[in-house]
Amino acid sequence: MIHAPLPLVWSILRKFSNPQSYKQFVKSCDMVSGNGATGSVREVTVVSGLPAGRSTERLDRLDDDLHLMVVSIVGGDHKLLNYKSTTTVHEEEQEEEGGRTGTMVMESYVVDVPADSCEEDTCLFADTIIGCNLKSLAKITEKLVRLDVA
Template sequence: MVFYQQTSQDMLRSYHTRAISPHQCGSSHVQTINAPLPFVWSLVRQFDKPQAYKRFISSCTLRAGTGGVGSVREVHVVSGLPAATSTERFDYLDDDYHVIRFTIIGGDHRLTNYQSTMTVHESNGCTVVTESYVVDIPPGSTKEDTVLFTDTIVRCNLRSLARISEKMASAESESDSLSY
């Protein structure tokens, strides 16, 4: 049996290329993580526990479903940000190719029609996470302001994912070396 390994270019073409209308904007970000893919994927794929690595989220409650595709979550945002809650739907999961997608469907923020796709793959001994999004530009805002705000959150989440994954990998490595 031959298992097809997708390259970075395949992943970008397949999952991170979308049409953007004139009233939308979007971006992509890549984070290289020095931790095995299973550690990273174990955090990313948990739709019902985004606070495991997303530091702007204080808690998450499932409103519909059991955490699988089709589930709806309500996340509570840490104080100080221009929102308190966000309602999000789990749209897609592929555990074989490590792809997850969700859409923001409500909340008290300005991220209308926000759709995020994350892919995780191995490259040169590291794990590479790519996150892309498309979102409507809110009335009274500019494309540049919307991208700046959204990119800041995405980059912070990816850096947090890297720190936590690398810490998990380091702790396991230390535990493995102590068992010998």
């Protein structure tokens, strides 16, 4: 649960051309084609220390009404083969916050297991990256909410 309003969270998450605004493992992003709408392709440079240097990704679907984003990895020097993620964003009431609304972000994926790996290691890697990205998104948006209230 992110303690920030859905419009704020979605406004950051949906920017396909700027994943480094919240994804801490992204060093830079260059648009290969498109302007961030469905069908756009980006080349992401990953920070050093990870078992990859770059990732080529395509925005398969972006729906601002449903708050839905589908991204496929179509190239790069990593082990996430045929990776496709679906991210959805929903508004939820926060009981612990006196009924205020917050935002739930859910990201699911499908990926092929490389020949030199196993399903457990592949999923652990993907889950760790997604978890770090979502924690970073929460930290950034919640900080923006605190700054706006102050």
